[in-house]
Amino acid sequence: MLLDLLSALLLLAGAAFFFAGTVGLLRFPDIYTRLHALAKADNLGLGCVLAGLALQADSLAVALKLLAIWPLALIASAAVGYSIARRAERLGVAPWQERQP
Amino acid sequence: MPHRQQTSHATTSRSALRRGAIFALLWLAAAEGNLNAWPLALAGVAGATAASLWLLPAKTLLPISAGGLLRFLVWFVRQSLAGGIQVAGLALQRQPALRPALIEVPLTLPPGLPRLLFTAALSLMPGTLGVRLQGDTLLVHVLDRRQPLADDAARLANRVAAVFREAR
Known part of the structure; x- marks a missing residue:
């Protein structure tokens, strides 16, 4: 019962972070700030969803399998985020600057 | 020097054992503890260990605490x-x-x-x-x-x- 509640909370939090990450992707002004939103918010959302699902898993093996996804996705996300940012910088994409008041 | 060679071999085999154990655990988790496909598991773990030693040789890796x-x-x-x-x-x-x-x-x-x-x-x-x-x-x-x-x-x-x- 308590586990179900905790699991539901984690799943909801995960969905909220995915939502915020997507909003950031759409609203942020340039490639670098968008990468921030994707790399951080979506990874946290994934971590919450996986933890929430692991609490509902039928066996320890299934829970471990779910939890193993997170570090693997983190590594991939960090590598891909870095590659995209480096390519953008090489192509001379200047970071967005707020207008001076 | 033969002695150096030996320590390097020992480092590599210890490293191979450790990494093999980690890959085997990953396989166990991914297969949800089901060992029916053990020949495939063996090949996968061996392949992953070989690739890992090739990409990140044991002697270039600093000891991890x-x-x-x-x-x-x-x-x-x-x-x-x-x-x-x-x-x-x-x-x-x-x-x-x-x-x-x-x-x-x-x-x-x-x-x-x-x-x-x-x-x-x-x-x-x-x-x-x-x-x-x-x-x-x-x-x-x-x-x-x-x-x-x-x-x-x-x-x-x-x-x-x-x-x-x-x-x-």
């Missing part, structure tokens, strides 16, 4: 939680308070895995994104240029150094 790694992971999860919450808050603000800038950070960690871990972890921490590793500096994109980047980077470098038992 289990305690340092554990402390790093706990700290890292807290930091990535803070990073996600911060950027989610920014995304949902009416007028996102962004003051971005590209800033160079000097690297104090040795080249190789420590610097890779530093760069990867930095990108998941609040407000920072690694853009380019070049020479002994890392170009970092920050969401707010008033963030104490030098302090944050030094703290992360200390944590990473503790993983590799490496005095800076």
Whole structure:
């Protein structure tokens, strides 16, 4: 019962972070700030969803399998985020600057 | 020297055993403890171990401290939680308070895995994104240029150094 509640909370939090990450992707002004939103918010959302699902898993093996996804996705996300940012910088994409008041 | 050769072989076999055990555990988790496909598991674990030793030879790997790694992971999860919450808050603000800038950070960690871990972890921490590793500096994109980047980077470098038992 308590586990179900905790699991539901984690799943909801995960969905909220995915939502915020997507909003950031759409609203942020340039490639670098968008990468921030994707790399951080979506990874946290994934971590919450996986933890929430692991609490509902039928066996320890299934829970471990779910939890193993997170570090693997983190590594991939960090590598891909870095590659995209480096390519953008090489192509001379200047970071967005707020207008001076 | 024959003696040196021997120690290098011993390091490689110890490393192969350790990595093989980790890959076997990953397989067990992925197969949910079901060992019906054990020949495939054996081939997969052997292949993964060989690839890992080829890409990251045992002698180039600095010794990893289990305690340092554990402390790093706990700290890292807290930091990535803070990073996600911060950027989610920014995304949902009416007028996102962004003051971005590209800033160079000097690297104090040795080249190789420590610097890779530093760069990867930095990108998941609040407000920072690694853009380019070049020479002994890392170009970092920050969401707010008033963030104490030098302090944050030094703290992360200390944590990473503790993983590799490496005095800076």
